[in-house]
Amino acid sequence: MAIALTESAEPPAQAPEDLAPEISGRSPWALAGRRLRRNRIALAALVLFLLIVAASFAAPLYANDVAHVNPFVNNLNGTTVINGHRIPLLQQGGGVLKLGETPIGPTWDIGNYFLGADQNGRDVMARVLYGGRSSLEIGIGSAVICCVIATVLALIAGYFRGVIDAVLSRLMDVIWAFPVYLLAISIATALLTAPAGLSIGPLHLVASSLWLPTVIIAFIYLPYVYRPIRGNVLSVAEKEFVQAGIAQGASDLRLIFSDILPNVVSQVIVLLPLMIATTILTESALSFLSIGVQPPNASWGTIISDGQSLLYTRPWVSIAPGIMIVLTVLALNVFGDGVRDALDPRAKLRVEG
Amino acid sequence: MIPIPAISEMPKFRSGRVLRRAGAAALTALGLAAAGCSSNAAPSAGPSGSATAHAGGTYTILANAAPPGALDPAQNYTLQEWQLLIDTHDGLVQFKRVGGAAGTQIVPDLASAIPTPTDGGKTYLFHIRKGIKFSNGQVLKPSDFVTTFERQFTVPGPTSFYSGIVGASKCANASKTGQCDLSKGVVADDQNYTLTIHLTAPDPELLDQLALPFAYVVPSNTSMKVIKNTVPPGTGPYMWKSYDPNSQLVLVRNPYFHVWNAQAQPAGNPDKIVEKFGETVSDEVTAVENGQADEVYVGDTIPADRLSELNSPQFASQVHVNPLTADYYMALNTKLPPFNNLQARQAINYATDRSALVKAYGGPSLAVPTCQILPPNFPGYKPYCPYTAGSDHTKWTAPDLTKAKALVKASGTGGMKVVVNTDTPDKAFGEQLVADLNKIGYKASLVVLSSAIQYSFIQNSNNLKKWSVSFSDWYQDYPAASDFLNVLLGCGNIHPGSDASPNIAEFCNKNIQTQMDKAESLAVTNPTAANGIWQQVDHEVTNQAPWVDMFNPQQIDLLAKRVHGYQWNPQWYLLIDQLWLK
Numbered sequence: 001m002a003i004a005l006t007e008s009a010e011p012p013a014q015a016p017e018d019l020a021p022e023i024s025g026r027s028p029w030a031l032a033g034r035r036l037r038r039n040r041i042a043l044a045a046l047v048l049f050l051l052i053v054a055a056s057f058a059a060p061l062y063a064n065d066v067a068h069v070n071p072f073v074n075n076l077n078g079t080t081v082i083n084g085h086r087i088p089l090l091q092q093g094g095g096v097l098k099l100g101e102t103p104i105g106p107t108w109d110i111g112n113y114f115l116g117a118d119q120n121g122r123d124v125m126a127r128v129l130y131g132g133r134s135s136l137e138i139g140i141g142s143a144v145i146c147c148v149i150a151t152v153l154a155l156i157a158g159y160f161r162g163v164i165d166a167v168l169s170r171l172m173d174v175i176w177a178f179p180v181y182l183l184a185i186s187i188a189t190a191l192l193t194a195p196a197g198l199s200i201g202p203l204h205l206v207a208s209s210l211w212l213p214t215v216i217i218a219f220i221y222l223p224y225v226y227r228p229i230r231g232n233v234l235s236v237a238e239k240e241f242v243q244a245g246i247a248q249g250a251s252d253l254r255l256i257f258s259d260i261l262p263n264v265v266s267q268v269i270v271l272l273p274l275m276i277a278t279t280i281l282t283e284s285a286l287s288f289l290s291i292g293v294q295p296p297n298a299s300w301g302t303i304i305s306d307g308q309s310l311l312y313t314r315p316w317v318s319i320a321p322g323i324m325i326v327l328t329v330l331a332l333n334v335f336g337d338g339v340r341d342a343l344d345p346r347a348k349l350r351v352e353g
Numbered sequence: 354m355i356p357i358p359a360i361s362e363m364p365k366f367r368s369g370r371v372l373r374r375a376g377a378a379a380l381t382a383l384g385l386a387a388a389g390c391s392s393n394a395a396p397s398a399g400p401s402g403s404a405t406a407h408a409g410g411t412y413t414i415l416a417n418a419a420p421p422g423a424l425d426p427a428q429n430y431t432l433q434e435w436q437l438l439i440d441t442h443d444g445l446v447q448f449k450r451v452g453g454a455a456g457t458q459i460v461p462d463l464a465s466a467i468p469t470p471t472d473g474g475k476t477y478l479f480h481i482r483k484g485i486k487f488s489n490g491q492v493l494k495p496s497d498f499v500t501t502f503e504r505q506f507t508v509p510g511p512t513s514f515y516s517g518i519v520g521a522s523k524c525a526n527a528s529k530t531g532q533c534d535l536s537k538g539v540v541a542d543d544q545n546y547t548l549t550i551h552l553t554a555p556d557p558e559l560l561d562q563l564a565l566p567f568a569y570v571v572p573s574n575t576s577m578k579v580i581k582n583t584v585p586p587g588t589g590p591y592m593w594k595s596y597d598p599n600s601q602l603v604l605v606r607n608p609y610f611h612v613w614n615a616q617a618q619p620a621g622n623p624d625k626i627v628e629k630f631g632e633t634v635s636d637e638v639t640a641v642e643n644g645q646a647d648e649v650y651v652g653d654t655i656p657a658d659r660l661s662e663l664n665s666p667q668f669a670s671q672v673h674v675n676p677l678t679a680d681y682y683m684a685l686n687t688k689l690p691p692f693n694n695l696q697a698r699q700a701i702n703y704a705t706d707r708s709a710l711v712k713a714y715g716g717p718s719l720a721v722p723t724c725q726i727l728p729p730n731f732p733g734y735k736p737y738c739p740y741t742a743g744s745d746h747t748k749w750t751a752p753d754l755t756k757a758k759a760l761v762k763a764s765g766t767g768g769m770k771v772v773v774n775t776d777t778p779d780k781a782f783g784e785q786l787v788a789d790l791n792k793i794g795y796k797a798s799l800v801v802l803s804s805a806i807q808y809s810f811i812q813n814s815n816n817l818k819k820w821s822v823s824f825s826d827w828y829q830d831y832p833a834a835s836d837f838l839n840v841l842l843g844c845g846n847i848h849p850g851s852d853a854s855p856n857i858a859e860f861c862n863k864n865i866q867t868q869m870d871k872a873e874s875l876a877v878t879n880p881t882a883a884n885g886i887w888q889q890v891d892h893e894v895t896n897q898a899p900w901v902d903m904f905n906p907q908q909i910d911l912l913a914k915r916v917h918g919y920q921w922n923p924q925w926y927l928l929i930d931q932l933w934l935k
């Protein structure tokens with residue numbers, strides 16, 4: 001059965017005429033891949049994102065073999081050697097009163113507190129890399145979970161319609177009705193501050209588990225993915241090839257997963273990078289408010305929060321994770337736009353948090 | 354005796370202060386001078402004269418937020434409001450309104466003298482001063498005190514302070530019924546201006562408790578229900594003019610005030626006291642440095658990265674650092690393994706790196722390591738620290754990991770899982786304890802709860818299985834050793850299933866409790882001897898290690914350049930009304 005990727009199957013307006021015969025012999029996926037490869041900005045964004053992912057997942061390598069630090073253990077009485085002098089990581093204030101303890105600033109020496117130390121004497125660079133791991137794991141994890149669940153629900157609602165569609169759609173409307181951050185903060189406050197964590201049947205998530213913010217963020221964005229996909233499913237379900245399948249006695253499962261799903265999956269793929277960017281931002285916001293990633297884990301949001309009290313004297317503690325968030329979200333958005341242009345050139349889709 | 358921690362509930366202090374005793378007496382004398390030569394014509398008239406040589410001006414405090422909860426003096430339990438209530442209201446007695454150690458001394462206020470208790474310490478007869486008026490012009494009568502004490506139960510306030518009064522036990526449901534009859538426990542004679550308080554049992558701390566704002570007199574026609582956004586009239590040198598929790602509060606002079614005992618209630622210096630709400634603390638610091646306001650509210654934590662600029666000689670005269678009679682500690686769960694084992698408790702006490710904790714708080718200028726329960730400058734205090742490296746057991750110098758590891762081995766608790774519980778602002782302390790526990794062979798993890806729920810959570814015995822080590826802190830209610838030792842570690846302060854069970858560690862040692870009971874009864878007749886027993890109790894409890902006592906904090910006050918007359922009172926901290934503006 002043909003994949004009715006009708007919108008993206010059309011050749012792009014700017015395609016040279018002499019390529020037309022070649023295009024007609026390729027699958028819509030190959031065409032999309034070709035368009036994406038031609039979009040150098042999108043590819044550059046992908047490379048940037050992959051570099052950030054690689055650097056973040058190399059955090060243990062950096063901490064153990066380059067910086068030789070444990071970024072999760074307080075090191076308030078620690079020292080380091082700079083310019084041949086051993087100095088404490090936290091330096092007492094001067095003057096008569098000697099108020100306060102200020103951590104060392106960036107040394108710009110890759111193996112020795114490159115971005116300085118935080119208020120607990122921990123290596124900021126190592127924490128930013130580890131923080132990236134948490135932020136990316138939660139961002140990607142929640143976006144994938146959200147897209148998978150929303151797609152399944154949208155397929156069920158759009159195919160069966162009637163009561164099932166009404167119930168599912170109204171449920172999504174209820175979630176949609178809440179401002180997204182308000183809902184996230186409410187759920188996170190209730191669950192993450194509950195000392196016993198979250199228990200759903202046999203599943204038990206302790207407060208410090210990364211799965212807890214992942215599940216919360218996936219939940220709050222369900223309607224944002226569900227609604228456009230359901231609309232598409234409603235449209236695809238009316239196409240002739242689906243009607244033909246029904247006439248031939250194909251089962252519901254076959255129709256949903258073999259006929260309809262392949263025709264809406266491109267939309268999910270377009271949504272995914274944009275959702276990851278959105279969920280990373282949400283995770284950072286929640287962690288900044290201390291209701292996302294819990295210590296001893298770190299995320300970019302928690303590091304910014306930790307650096308808040310050092311903004312005047314050690315701004316890099318907050319700036320470094322801030323830059324990482326900006327670069328990651330920017331890269332994902334640019335890449336997401338590229339994917340959308342490649343798969344669905346006429347779409348006007350945007351994800352708004 | 355005090356199941357609801359008072360000042361421990363107020364905003365946490367992250368900074369300290371230097372006690373500027375020099376000149377305090379002279380300044381006090383100036384503050385007390387009944388000169389009546391103020392340039393302000395309106396303020397205070399009266400036989401003793403209420404205006405001082407330095408009277409005048411508007412003193413402006415910047416606070417991040419308004420005092421939480423209702424303003425009702427019977428209920429509000431915050432330093433933020435108490436610092437103002439002492440200037441607008443009076444009790445039978447008062448802590449001496451001076452800086453330094455003398456500030457913990459009880460002096461008569463609306464009572465003309467401190468009575469000697471009779472009936473074995475159960476009856477106190479107060480003679481009330483005549484000719485005193487509330488700020489609304491109403492004449493003060495002894496019967497006003499009866500209403501004041503009854504309101505404690507109908508509003509309600511933290512009733513345990515006054516639950517020893519005869520008849521109080523029948524007022525248990527007064528907050529629901531709105532009715533409380535203390536006529537047999539607080540007997541007023543409006544003819545002879547006397548007030549007699551009858552107790553069910555002797556209470557050596559009654560006078561301290563009468564000096565707290567809960568017992569400050571309000572007119573007898575005041576509503577018996579909680580008053581949220583206004584304050585009933587008082588008898589002090591100032592009165593509440595306006596209050597908007599989103600904007601500011603204003604105190605102006607009480608036209609009916611005159612000085613009757615300058616030690617208890619001197620005339621104030623500023624004509625007007627304004628407290629503005631809503632700035633970030635960093636903005637408050639900038640405003641005070643620039644002379645746009647006079648004080649960063651003492652409960653607002655000055656951000657760590659603004660502290661270094663305060664070390665500059667430019668601000669040297671504006672910054673004051675003073676020791677607080679407070680403890681920052683980690684309670685150990687004495688009911689469950691591993692810390693139901695004395696050796697395990699002692700092991701973590703030896704292993705804790707208190708210098709790291711001090712650094713996390715802001716450094717040695719803002720906190721002093723300690724091992725014992727009682728804070729310095731407190732009745733019964735004698736320096737004692739058995740959990741330190743080296744042979745000097747009067748102060749902490751360094752952790753002793755060798756001894757700690759040996760104790761863990763001997764206790765057979767090595768390798769056990771340990772959960773450290775802390776709140777969000779004090780995350781760093783929890784992280785440090787986790788590191789210290791892991792160093793000596795435990796498998797420690799951290800749970801960080803919102804500060805809004807953490808304190809209730811760790812007090813409730815139903816949650817004992819969910820933590821092994823819990824962060825907490827305690828600021829004195831009043832200067833009495835029992836306020837730390839008995840309240841926080843007495844057998845009578847374990848209330849199963851309650852969120853108000855201040856003996857968090859659930860530590861109960863019968864022998865030590867007997868000594869505490871003995872000290873409390875002896876305090877009625879011989880406070881000095883009682884303090885000797887408290888000293889012994891402090892050291893014995895420290896040996897039993899129900900806590901890891903971390904440090905005693907210090908407080909920073911930042912004032913504008915034009916502010917003079919700074920005095921630090923151990924009970925009330927900065928004495929706002931005694932400051933003057935140049």
